[in-house]
Amino acid sequence: MAAVFQYGVARALSDPNLKLAIDRTTVTAERKRAAALADYPQFAAARERGTAIKDHVVANLDHYLEEFERNATASGAKVHWAADADEACRIVLGICREAGARRVTRVKSMLGEEIGLPHALEEAGIERVETDLAEHIVQLAGETPSHIVWPALHKTREQVSALFKAAHRVPHEADTVEAMVESARRELRDRFLSAEVGISGANFLIADSGAVCVVTNEGNAELTTTPPRVHVVTAGIEKLVPSIAHAFAMLRLLVRSATGADLTQYTTFHCGPKRPGDRDGPEEFHIVLVDNGRSRMLRDGLREMLRCIRCGACMNHCVVYRQIGGHAYGGTYPGPMGAVLTPALEGVDKARDLPHACTLNGRCQEVCPVSIPLPTLLRGWRDRSWKEGLVPRGVRSGLGLWRFAAERPWLYRLGTAAAVRAMRLFRRGGWIARMPFAGAWTRYRDLPAPAGRTFMEQLRDWERGR
């Protein structure tokens, strides 16, 4: 995995388009979020309340799961439970087969990506139509999402244009973003209306009504979930809220943090299948409640991570994400929240590098709308990978050496005094361009030359002279 991550980073850094594409979206997102919060002086209080709502739900998760199941069943929905990803996919495929589905439409859902649903549908020979514009782009490119809100954030408009021209039946002519969006609208319209099954995720599960809240700005969710005979929802068990009023409190935080809008254009609550007299809607409504590691996170000290509402603010503000993008992280979820989630979902032995690819600057925690202490959780993974002996021997012995010196101040001072003097031998005009043992750093950038003497030496002189 270490090699895989290093390779992913190297590939990302050498991609001439990627940094440009990442900046175009994340810089806008950062600016819009800041403007939205400037108009919302109640944000700090709302954030505290949202954090308390999620903590309350997680502390009573068994109670809310049962309440939701009871009410959803009463509304005519069929509730399924899945302990892991394979089970969840089996359930969804079973529903699709039962419905005789040849074509399914899908609304972007990170849980769907997490459980490998796109792949499972393909393997089952069912045509999968991604309806979110970004997911459509990602599907045409044969890739995976690189951001949880903007899955195609890594693509430039030029790349999107080429993809659409190659794949669409009546592609755009003018190379404007407007024309490309229109091309996708044309391409997908009849697909929406001819699918046998529509699959969505859930932003919130409303315990006291059994309703499922799904938000989009494109309107693709309703076009996905209304025409087909069957609507399937896959949702993580942490998505619960007690009531719709609680959902509204969370939506204010989610949308501002994600896109900087105050509310998504389309905010829909689905409650059961088509009712007598209804003009449209699915005849069958299935909800698959997926654990896939969440109860383990609850047990293993990652309870705070279950607050996450998937807004993406942490990655938009992350200095590492903004250099390497989402794919380098290798898991379903990128950025700071992904660096905490991926080791939990895939095992710390497989994802040990992710918690280390972090400067601990704390920006993610600062912008998180539910105050998840991401840096603390990342440090927890570092701690665990050390205790489980997953840290490579070179790093372990280096740290051992450092510790030996750090516990003996006289030795530490002697060592640093020698080091700063030695380093100055390599300086050229205040900078070090090359030095033994520092090749990994100096290959890409110069190192500032240190002062002639250590801080402790200078302090001692200053105190003497006083």
Place this chain on the structure above:
Amino acid sequence: MSAREAVLGAVRAALGRPSPDPAAVAAEAGALLADPDAIRPSLPLPDPVAAFAARVVSPKVGATLDRIGDLQELPEAVRRYLAGHELPRELTLQPDPALRRLDWTGFELREAARPDEAVALGRARWGIAETGSLVFHSGPETAVLNHFLALHHLVALRAADVLPHLEDYAAVAGPAPRNLNLITGASGTTDIEGSYVRGAHGPAFLHVVLVGAPLP
């Protein structure tokens, strides 16, 4: 062991406590909704209808707005809109008795939107001033797809049905409809390089006709 028991069992084991008392949970959940003004934006104008009207035409929602004194004037308002956009006088009309009984002479009306529908007209049950949202409940009088298939979405709303905040809707809504749609603007996307484009899959134009509001 069923997956249900496995998941619930794992959650209970992780929480490490006996089943919670439902009354205590409900009380705690209720307390989390106390003092809603502390956690929601205050309206920029004291009158919810004025705040709603200002909000729907702001860039945050980006809709257009017309105001009429009485629902009887709706066909005329629709005629104005269609003429302004050089559209023929044909549309999908929501099967709502209040809309049906209006005088639609000279219009070609449809009950269900076609895949490439140009115009759909509906009536929202409520408006939310805080967000500029239009609230629809699916049912015999409201088809969900009509809100999404047309390029131009026209919506009539009685001024008396404008509520200040989202929580006010929760208080008056009653039992959950099959679909509750909160519509806050036209369909849009920022999926290509973060630049905002309208008419992604749903309507590219949203036009609100506020009924019964005194004309400014």
